[in-house]
Amino acid sequence: MKLYTYFRSSAAYRVRIALNLKAVACDMAPVHLVRDGGEHKMPAYRAINPQMRVPSLELDDGAVIVQSPAILEYLDEAYPDPPLLPKDPVTRAHVRAVAAIVGCDIHPLNNSGTLGYLKRELGQEQPALDTWYAHWVTVGFEAIEQLIRPGPYAFGDTVSLADLYIVPQVFNARRFNVPLDAFPKIAAVDEACATILAFIDAAPENQPDAA
DSSP: OEEEEOTTOHHHHHHHHHHHHTTOOOEEEEOOSSGGGOGGGSHHHHTTOTTOOSOEEEOTTSOEEESHHHHHHHHHHHSOSSOSSOSSHHHHHHHHHHHHIIIIIIHHHHSHHHHHHHHHTSOOOHHHHHHHHHHHHHHHHHHHHHHOEESSBTEESSOOHHHHHHHHHHHHHHHTTOOOTTOHHHHHHHHHHTTSHHHHHHSGGGSGGGO
């Protein structure tokens, strides 16, 4: 199994955490999103993922799964221990909702492709991009702060899919200097996850392409 990844990609970060939690052996294949205009735009990678984004998970039989939600769902079904979703259907829905706030509402508006388009095509300067980024993180985090029930993770004493989405988004928020003082519950979740080896090993600074 091979994961096409980029050390700073939030979506790839989520998948790396899941692979580690489930102890699934997987080779890392870095795809640099900046170098040489972006290796994800090269024909060789486009043949793997026509959307030209990371992550992509190549299975042992050659099948390729794209989009982190689909990859995470596959991993949870193919490797059910430990599960990423709680058994209770209501809590399971809450976990999915928090994951969706990050994956559908925050991340798409703040990923490198969106920010690059705002800069190149629409002529926005970096201060405007930083304001845009901080706005969407803040709006999303305001909702998540009210929805999660830390104990110590986002929904109790077991890591769930919600944590896999929250932690990478917190990393990116800090990278772009978004103030997090108003989100103590989110910060507590991030702090709790930071003690787990699966999260530590998946962190951007610990990836082979981070150098």
